[in-house]
Structure formats: structure tokens, C-alpha cells
Amino acid sequence: MNLLLWGVLPYLTIAVLVGGTVWRYRHDRFGWTTRSSQLHESRLLRVGGPLFHFGLLFVVGGHVAGLLVPASVTRWFGVADETYHLASLTAGGLTGAATVAGLGVLLLRRWRTPAVRAATTRDDRLMYPVLVGTLLLGMVTTLVTNGMGGGYDYRATVSPWFRGVLLLQPDPALMADVPLSYRLHVLFGMALFTLWPFSRLVHAFSAPVRYLVRPYIVYRSRDDRLAARPARRGWEDR
Secondary structure, three states: OHHHHHHHHHHHHHHHHHHHHHHHHHHOHHHOOOOOOOOOOOHHHHHHHHHHHHHHHHHHHHHHHHHHOOHHHHHHOOOOHHHHHHHHHHHHHHHHHHHHHHHHHHHHHHHHOHHHHHOOOHHHHHHHHHHHHHHHHHHHHHHHHHHHOOOOOHHHOHHHHHHHHHOOOOOHHHHOOOOHHHHHHHHHHHHHHHHHHHOHHHHHHHOOHHHHOOOOOOOOOOOHHHHHOOOOOOHHHO
16 A cells, blocks of 8 residues: 555656646647636635735745755755744745635635636536645644644655655655655645646646747727828837
8 A cells, every 4th residue: 555655646646647738738728727707706806816826836836845855955055954944834834824715715705606606617626625635734734743743854754755756766665654644635635636637727837927028019009090190200100
């Protein structure tokens, strides 16, 4: 079971995530959308949307730093383990709370507004409980296991296991004695990534990065009277 969960399941998750995303892009390109429902309700969306998205952005950044950056690197930069633990506890708690609160507002909006509720697909109804479970278990690992529980050095077990998976050298034994909250958080995370390509979460792979470098939009008047105006020197004659 240890080998199946921590040596085989991660690669099945990656295969479904990559393969499902490619399939979705090729066969459901018009469905590759958030199915925006802002026209039906905007008051709660203005509160929950930024809370969830910006909070999740920092949560993902914290996971990337914690899982991919070895403890030896932070120590080499002079960051003591106690300082790192306090920073991760504070930042993780605040950003996690913002993400959970934002998701709570969005789910309340979806439940209270009939038109928004009607736009929820079956795939989304399966995805939302997994997303909620993943976020809540992340809060448990941060506030309970790491906070009230006295702390757990996941950089000695979970992080090396994760890096080993990416390097095709998984070591399932590293996860054998990891606290239950961490293992459940990882399992829910893998379930979420398995569902990712088939839900509205797939829109995260379509971030409008090109918007930052797109050319300016030139607006031209349709007023025919402007045609009789004499041309001026400078930009206006182009």
C-alpha cells in the first residue's frame, strides 16, 4: 500500500493531468472557460473572487518554495529553521485563511443565486468537495500540526519525496511516518489534480500572460465630418 500510494499514484495523477489537459484542449476548446456568471451576481463575486485567487496564488507560491527548495539552501542563506518555521506558519495561515474565506464566499454565492447554481456542472459538483477538503487539510497541517502540535519538519520527508517523484526516483519510505494530516493533504491534492482537466479549474492554464505584451488598441472615429478636417503634422496623419 505504501508503494502504491507514494510510488505509483503520483505518476498516475501526472498522466491524467497532462493527458486530460491535452484531450480537453483538443476536443473541448470552446468549453475551456470559467463559465463566468458575473452577469447573474456581482456583489459577492467582487469579495470572494479576489480573496480566493490572490490567496491561492500565494498558497501555491509557498508550496513551490517549501517543496522544491531544500532546507540546506535556506540555511546557506542564513535563514534559521526557527525563523523559517515562524514565517511559513504566519504566511501559510494568513494566505490559507484568505483562500478558504474567498472560496466560502464563492460557494455561498453559487448556492444562493439560482442562475449561478444552474450553471454548475456535474464535474464541478465533484470538484468542489475535493477542493474544499484539500484547502481545509492544508490549514490543519499549518495551524494544528505545525502550530499547536509543536511543528513538523516536512522538509525532511515530504519535500524530498516530492522532488524524488519529479526526478523519477521516488522513495515511498519517506512518507511512511509522516503525520496523517500531511498524507491526507497530499492524497486530496492528487485527487484534485486528477479532476483538474475536467472541471472549470482548467482555465488556470490559460492565464492572460500575452495581455502584458499585446499592442495598444487603436480606436478610430466613424464620424464622417472628420474627413473634411485638414491633416495635421505628427501622429494624427498615420
